[in-house]
Amino acid sequence: MISLFDMFKVGIGPSSSHTVGPMKAGKQFVDDLVEKGLLDNVTRVAVDVYGSLSLTGKGHHTDIAIIMGLAGNEPATVDIDSIPGFIRDVETRERLLLAQGRHEVDFPKDDGMRFHNGNLPLHENGMQIHAWHDDTVIYSKTYYSIGGGFIVDEAHFGQEATNEVTVPYPFKSAKEMLEYCNSTGLSLSGMVMQNELALHSKKEIEEYFGHVWQTMQACIDRGMNTEGVLPGPLRVPRRASALRRMLVSSDKLSNDPMNVIDWVNMFALAVNEENAAGGRVVTAPTNG
Template sequence: MISAFDIFKIGIGPSSSHTVGPMNAGKCFIDRLTDSGDLPRTTRITVDLYGSLSLTGKGHATDTAIIMGLAGNTPQDVNIDSIPAFIQEAARSSRLSVAGGAHVVDFPVADSILFHAETLARHENGMRITAWNGQKLLLRKTYYSIGGGFIVEEERFGQSHDVEKSVPYDFHSASELLTLCERQGLSVSGLMMQNELALRSKEQIDAGFARIWQVMLAGIERGMNTEGVLPGR
């Protein structure tokens, strides 16, 4: 079952598929590189963007999102105020601090993030990230940003997800949901709460939604008090 927290999630804008997903991909890649033990041997990292990620990537800050993910940030926790200075320093120095500052790699931005008009076979939102030691390839992963901030590794594309926890009221369509509500005498929100309680505690649910609400309020406050021209073309 897709949790309410998979739908209502905190993430950097402007796009879930073109910003949140790529940041998750960058973070996933750098975590994999760290776990493999190859991070200390990595001298540079390159990123190839394909299809829609390439064609609209600049406007959606796809390149910035991947850089921040490689730096060790998640869409939920990245300090958005720190992003411009971090990106400017990477562009100035042609170096990138990755994995939360654990390592630094060569990263001349213009040569390290390449935009390709062609689309990869499996999905229009494809990206390929590669770690190098000199000219030796250490790790290469292809990710697809499939919407909603979700990413899928190429080798797992089309496969079923890991075994999910069972919920008391499983449904696969709005019609099935409404039928269950009628049979059980529950509202939609009441039924969904019962399913959420099978995944996490009531305290975790309340805290999670309280945090989302506070971020929403902060976003409104920021928007009402920020002056200037919105970026983009």
């Protein structure tokens, strides 16, 4: 069963499938190199991106996400302010530091990241990462980003999870959830909490969702206090900051109770703009 920990994840924008998932794939690949004792033998890394990941790759920062993952970063903790400088360094030197700086390899501008129009056979969001020693591929893996930031490698695609934990109220539909509530007298949130307690301690739940709430608040705050234009060729101007200033001014002159809706819209716009800019957001259950 999917936990609320899976549905509400701290990550980065603009897309859970095209940004969060690829970063996790890059991190998993470099972790494999470390675990297998191959890292120090790698002289070059190359990435092939396919299908939907490729067609929207630049707009969704897929290439940046993969590079940052190979560098040893995770979506929940990557320093978003350091990303532009790191990417500029990779592009300028055509070298990439793997696994938090443990080993540096070639990452050519021409064929380090290759975008393909076609799909891999199992899913439209496919990617392959290859580690080379001179002219020989010493490790290669295919990943699929299947939605919501979840990734699966080719060997495990379509397989049922083997580490399922039994929960007291398993469900696959809203109807089943309501039937549990009617038969037990539990509220919807109470029933879900009982399931989560089978997976995590109460302290873990409270600490995790406290962090999620703080991340949401920080995202709103950053979005409504940042000006300029959003990344991309269209150069769309940010609007949340100007809207906030207007609301602060007009609130002093108006008693309209519907003004609160304007504030809610401004908060949503602030998060939307942070997501588009590759900022830190919470998937719920996707960035979209």
